[in-house]
Amino acid sequence: MKLIYSRPKSLKKAVFHYCPGCGHSVAHRLICEVIDEMGLQDKTVGIPPPGCSVFAYNYFDVDMAESAHGRGAAVATGIKRAYPEIVVFTYQGDGDLAGIGTAETIHAANRGENITTIFINNAVYGMTGGQMAPTTLRGMKTTTTPYGRDHLLEGHPIRMSEMLAPLEGVAYIERVGVNSPVNIRKTKKAIAKAFQMQLERRGFAMVEILSPCPTNWKMTPVQAWKWVDEEMSKVFPMGVFKDVTEKKDAD
Amino acid sequence: MPKVLMDGNSAIGEAAIRAGCRCYFGYPITPQNELTEYMAMHLSRRKGCAFVQAESELAAINMVYGASLVGSRVMTSSSSPGISLKQEGISYLAACELPAVIVNMQRGGPGLGSIAAAQSDYFQATRGGGHGDYRTIVLGPSSVQELADLTQRAFDLADTYKIPVIILGDGVLGQMMEPVEFKREAPAELPIRQGALRGAKGRPSKIVKTFTSNPAELEEINWSLFRRYTLIKKQETTSETFMTDDARLIVAAYGIAARIAKGAIRTLRAEGLKVGLFRPITLWPFPDEKVRELAKNTEQFLVFEMNMGQMIEDVQLALAGQGEVSFYGRPGGVIPNPNEVGRVISRLYYQKGLK
Numbered sequence: 001m002k003l004i005y006s007r008p009k010s011l012k013k014a015v016f017h018y019c020p021g022c023g024h025s026v027a028h029r030l031i032c033e034v035i036d037e038m039g040l041q042d043k044t045v046g047i048p049p050p051g052c053s054v055f056a057y058n059y060f061d062v063d064m065a066e067s068a069h070g071r072g073a074a075v076a077t078g079i080k081r082a083y084p085e086i087v088v089f090t091y092q093g094d095g096d097l098a099g100i101g102t103a104e105t106i107h108a109a110n111r112g113e114n115i116t117t118i119f120i121n122n123a124v125y126g127m128t129g130g131q132m133a134p135t136t137l138r139g140m141k142t143t144t145t146p147y148g149r150d151h152l153l154e155g156h157p158i159r160m161s162e163m164l165a166p167l168e169g170v171a172y173i174e175r176v177g178v179n180s181p182v183n184i185r186k187t188k189k190a191i192a193k194a195f196q197m198q199l200e201r202r203g204f205a206m207v208e209i210l211s212p213c214p215t216n217w218k219m220t221p222v223q224a225w226k227w228v229d230e231e232m233s234k235v236f237p238m239g240v241f242k243d244v245t246e247k248k249d250a251d
Numbered sequence: 252m253p254k255v256l257m258d259g260n261s262a263i264g265e266a267a268i269r270a271g272c273r274c275y276f277g278y279p280i281t282p283q284n285e286l287t288e289y290m291a292m293h294l295s296r297r298k299g300c301a302f303v304q305a306e307s308e309l310a311a312i313n314m315v316y317g318a319s320l321v322g323s324r325v326m327t328s329s330s331s332p333g334i335s336l337k338q339e340g341i342s343y344l345a346a347c348e349l350p351a352v353i354v355n356m357q358r359g360g361p362g363l364g365s366i367a368a369a370q371s372d373y374f375q376a377t378r379g380g381g382h383g384d385y386r387t388i389v390l391g392p393s394s395v396q397e398l399a400d401l402t403q404r405a406f407d408l409a410d411t412y413k414i415p416v417i418i419l420g421d422g423v424l425g426q427m428m429e430p431v432e433f434k435r436e437a438p439a440e441l442p443i444r445q446g447a448l449r450g451a452k453g454r455p456s457k458i459v460k461t462f463t464s465n466p467a468e469l470e471e472i473n474w475s476l477f478r479r480y481t482l483i484k485k486q487e488t489t490s491e492t493f494m495t496d497d498a499r500l501i502v503a504a505y506g507i508a509a510r511i512a513k514g515a516i517r518t519l520r521a522e523g524l525k526v527g528l529f530r531p532i533t534l535w536p537f538p539d540e541k542v543r544e545l546a547k548n549t550e551q552f553l554v555f556e557m558n559m560g561q562m563i564e565d566v567q568l569a570l571a572g573q574g575e576v577s578f579y580g581r582p583g584g585v586i587p588n589p590n591e592v593g594r595v596i597s598r599l600y601y602q603k604g605l606k
Contacts, residue, residue: 043450045320050462057458063448065320066460068343071313074305078317078325079448081301082274086321086450104313107306 008032010041010061017055021221023178023211024052027120028059030178030188031089034195035062044087045079047072049096052126056091070101073108076115087198089116095125098134098160105164112169112203116194119160119206122213123232130216134158137235142216157235161208165241171203173241177210179228183238193243202244210236254430259395259420260328262431263354264289266402267326271437272352274301274325276314280333281366282422283356287328308333312340312353319349320459322447324406328354330422331372332363334380341415342381345476346461350409350444352402353387354418356425359584367584368422370508373561376419377535384473386480388416388487389534391505395429401532403435410444412483419534421557423507423586483536490538491530492545494520498527499605501545502596503566504555505531507586512555514589515596524600534562542569550574551603555592558582575603 007013011032016025035041041062048056050069057064067075072090079088097105097119108115124142125131131144135157139148149157161175174190177183190207197205210232212224219227240246257265264286267275275290287304295302301318305311311327318325329337334355344351357372359365376389388408390401398420405416443449448459463469493513495501504512509530516526529545529552531538546552552574554563559582567576579595581587 042452045448045450054462057460061451061456063451063456064458064460065347065448066343066462067316068313068339071309071316071340074310074313075317075320077303077310078274078276078301078314078319079321080317081303081314082318082323082325083321083449103306104310107310111303 008036010035012059012061014058016059018052019215021212021214021224022052023122023209023213024120026178026184027118027187027209027211028056030184030191031118032060033188034192038192038195040087040195043085044089047075047088047090049092050127051093051096053091053093053120054127070096070099071104072096072101073104073113073115073117077108077111077113080113080115084114087195089118089195091118092120093126094119094121094123094133094135098158105160106167109164109204109206110167110169112171114198114201115204116198117204117206118191118194119208120211121208121236122211123157124213124216126213126216135236137231159236161206161241164206169203170242171197171244172205173208174243175208175210175236175238175241177228177233177238179210179212179225208236210238252433254432256428257395257431258285258426258428259398260285260356260425261289262395262399263328263402263418264293266399266433267352267406268293269433269436270324270403270406271441272324272326272406273299274318274323276303276305276311276318276325276327278305278308278311278329278333280330282358282368282425283328283330283354285425286354308336309339312337315351316340316344316349319344319351320448322444322449324410324441326352326354328356330356330358331360331369334372334375338375338381341387342379342383342385344415345379345385345387346383346472347459348413349415350413351415352405352409352418353415354420357419357421359582365584366422368424368507368557368586369582369584370421370506370557371561371582372419373534373556373558376417377537377565385476386535388412388414388483389419390416391419391532391534392424393506393510393530395424395427395431398424399431399433408487412479414479414483419506421507422584487533488536488538488540489532490541491532492541493528493530495527495529495545497525499525499549500551500553500596500600500603501527501529501549502553502555503529503542503562505534505562508555508557511587511589511592515593518589518593519597524597525605526596526600537565537569539569542566543573546570546574551599551605553577553579553596553599555595556580557586
């Protein structure tokens with residue numbers, strides 16, 4: 001019999017605690033596939049955040065260390081500067097990266113730290129129970145925007161990829177989604193590229209992943225997957241925002 | 252090596268590098284900038300070393316956390332308001348049993364306060380400082396020479412006990428110049444610390460974390476930390492006494508305040524007053540037993556601090572009612588001279604009818 005697919009080596013044989021239809025488990029698997037394919041399992045350190053993915057270290061079979069909320073980019077900076085031979089990735093949610101850790105993220109990007117950041121954007125605080133995130137869409141109801149996010153009172157959804165891309169230290173930024181087979185394939189490619197940038201020491205690389213959160217969006221998994229395409233990607237368009245290797249590829 | 256004339260901040264930098272510190276992350280704040288600048292000068296272009304001027308103290312302490320994770324000897328420094336910001340990271344370092352050296356060149360507070368020397372962060376330093384049940388080792392140097400010596404000791408203590416160590420100095424110590432001799436030199440290559448997170452090569456992958464949904468597991472982490480703290484108390488508590496053998500009144504002071512008190516005590520001794528000095532060098536663990544030992548010969552203690560009275564609580568706890576404790580303090584960055592402190596000591600001496 002031909003082996004079509006098997007569990008990635010760097011993904012532990014553990015049962016995910018994530019809700020049905022959640023994007024985290026897909027994102028985890030894709031990162032592990034990339035780590036396997038690039039042969040990085042024994043030279044990688046991962047930094048998961050507080051939030052739903054705080055238990056990511058139970059799934060990734062690579063060295064992992066917890067970070068304070070939002071400080072992933074600073075922790076990764078310390079790791080990479082002290083031991084440049086290591087491959088380091090941060091795994092951060094929208095509250096983590098775009099809220100409490102905005103300063104750390106912007107400055108790590110601006111310094112061109114050779115780190116890979118996986119940014120899970122699901123427009124809501126998951127683990128704390130569905131509060132407004134910096135990326136919550138206008139009009140979207142959350143437990144702290146019970147009347148819908150009003151930009152005059154609660155501000156606008158923040159677009160981190162667009163904001164970070166112009167920084168000169170940034171090598172690569174792409175926004176993708178894990179809401180359909182096509183997008184999942186694109187996401188894997190983007191993750192691989194973000195790791196490649198680090199190996200080539202080109203600077204800061206980030207993949208923003210639009211990720212469904214059916215529980216807090218109060219939708220079925222299928223509705224949530226559709227909502228990413230129909231609503232979320234209008235505010236957060238998918239695509240490449242920066243790629244310092246683009247020109248070379250065209251040659 | 253011969254003595255060199257150096258300011259305290261730079262002396263810490265030199266001592267740290269000689270202790271094998273290869274990574275420094277900081278953010279400018281007065282009165283400790285000479286240290287950040289010294290590390291920029293000596294680490295930022297050196298192979299195998301790292302220096303980052305971070306965007307904030309929060310970022311700096313988390314970079315320290317990262318560098319410690321991979322096994323580096325790493326340091327950060329700041330002054331009072333900046334140390335408040337670092338408390339989050341210090342709590343994580345303590346929780347994850349990661350060594351690091353953190354320098355606090357204290358200035359007057361609360362709030363933005365002043366840039367003049369003070370000792371108002373004693374509580375914050377000796378009681379953990381951040382959230383959760385933990386302690387850090389706290390060292391209280393009182394001269395530039397001791398800054399250098401204790402910096403080197405701080406790195407050893409941090410590695411030995413897998414704990415963040417705080418050097419609690421102040422603006423005077425950081426700024427003043429004194430002759431200093433660097434007595435030690437770490438080997439060019441330090442062994443990689445056991446448990447360093449450098450990739451799962453030839454071993455199973457590791458996790459450094461404290462978060463758990465099982466309170467019993469976290470309770471055991473707390474117990475384990477405090478078992479180590481008991482060991483530190485037993486093995487590392489240090490203090491200095493000066494002219495205490497026949498003293499009827501003992502002044503308790505640490506850091507620069509102890510230096511001022513020493514000057515006053517010398518003058519008073521020349522006048523025939525039997526006064527002495529007790530100076531804790533480890534502020535945590537506090538030398539309780541030494542205080543109790545001193546209380547066998549006298550029951551009069553005067554605590555002198557450049558704050559409104561913080562270390563006095565440790566002296567009172569140590570004495571457990573066995574002595575009488577008076578207090579003199581100047582907060583806000585005011586630095587009394589030995590004459591002023593001498594007047595306070597002699598007034599108390601005569602008030603208590605001591606001879």
